[in-house]
Amino acid sequence: MKKMRVFAMAVIRRGFAANKSYTVTSPLSFLSSSFHNLTHKNMPFSPNPRIDFSYIHDVDDAVFLFRQMLRMRPQPCVVEFNKLLTSIVKMKKYSVTLNVFDEMRQSGAPVNEYTLNIVVNCHCLLNRVDFGFAVLGSFFKCGYKPDVTTFTTLIKGLFLGDKVVEAEKLFKKLLTLKLCEPDEVTILTVINGLCKAGHTLTAYDLLRLFEKTSFKPDVSSYNSVIDSLCKDRMVDDALQLLAKMIDKGISPDIVTYSSILRGLCNFGRWKEAKDLITKMVDHKISLNVITFNILVDAFCKEGLVKEAEDVVEIMMQRNILPDVVTYNTLVDGYSLVGQTDKARKLLDSMPGKGLKPSIISYNSLINGYCKNGKVEEAWGLFLEVRRKGLEYDVVTYNTMLQGLFCAGRCADGLKLFKDVQYQQLIPNLLTYNILLNGLCMNKHIDEAFSFLHIMEEQGVNPDITTYGILIHGLCKDEKVEIARNLFNSLPCKGLRPNVQLYTIIIGSLCQEGQVEEAKCLLVEMEKSGCAPNSVTYNVCIQGLLKRKLLSEAKAFLDEMCRQGFSPDATVVSMLLDQLQDKGWRYCSSESTDNC
């Protein structure tokens, strides 16, 4: 905590390089009269009309303009049509783009390889990479060859569809069959795809391999790997890679430094974080809103909201305006320290600052209310979201469900779960885990199991947590035998029990008095490379003490101490109670000796 404060003060005192002022885009009034959209340039060597795209503000404008372009004579050239398609892609309306493209073909509008690449990209972004590959046929039909852009887009599409192996295969094919010469975008796409898929080390190796070839990775590729390393807790490797890229003459940029900064902050390396900021300032790299948000987030996660506020103060002094992410992060921070009123006020102040609260903003506060035992307030806010015309997402439901079940409101939770599907949202693994846990903790084991089947039918694969929830529920309901059987069946399902799960089952066996079985499982646990932790021992000892198995408890206690763990407060007080019950006046000192 103290280190963080020192760091905060350093940040405050430090004079950041003054940042350029933000620009305000003047709202161009859209003139609906069709002729304002078109600018015929009467230049002698360009008879085809040029189109002014600056008036396009939404999809309707774009489609309207497209229809006009089709009617124009002479027809606008392919470049103009491509610009139009690109403008729709930028609005993320990929299906609309494809519809417009279809209309182009039907009306005989000009098409070239750029157009086809846009089409491939749209299919990929709609998660239909297969349709993207099908466009290759059109390339050949039209007499064009797919180029590096086409293949890079397809590789990206494969990664987007979680087809990592196929993406790697296609990339290798490019190289071996010399389908095209990969460029820095191709390399970034592959590196980034691997990182996002969790294959950080593969990406790292590939990056190092490229360094030795003529395909040079650019700063973005390094950034991608550095960011991934930091997220995977390998901050030192990230720092080493930073040194290597500088060595290769590639200058780190704001993104590089931001990733490293987040890595350092996330793992409590405040001193190094502070030094990094100094270095950034020395290198004349001015911090942007994202960098500041990383700092705000770091302080908030530590519960240091005052320091987070100070960072916001500094960024405003530097003319960097807090954005929606800044506000959402602060709402989270206030919620974490129980200041839900402040969180609420902050959320309400956003429109006045020209910021529209997003569903994420509301989710944060709903979560804040739930975690602070204010389910009524959470529910009120949940309803408010709907009134505001914002759409819920799965996270909203997950948060609210968790809140309701925590408050023991099972029936309401179940009702809300039905609403998820009604809203055409797809419940995810977390949704089901929350639901199952809520049911189990409120002793509705049978209902929980029926939802286990439902989730499987819906194609959501239960994970180790799901089974942990069910096993825990069964144990709590004193159905240890069934729990044990379910536990034994996990390897067949390809799931390996973790420490928590072993702890639940071994603890329950202790409480059931099945000490030998518990001991066997403890051995099995260690054999499988899963080391018992202090919770494991404490739970076991508690179970044994509940059964009044004092000498067995003592054996576990001895083992626990040998492993370097100490009993928690509950265990100590239970132990003392039972020793006193037995009238062993002097035993409390004896037991402390043992530990």
Place this chain on the structure above:
DNA sequence: ATAGGGTTAG
């Protein structure tokens, strides 16, 4: 003189 690219929050 039109296509494919990366950093923050739940």
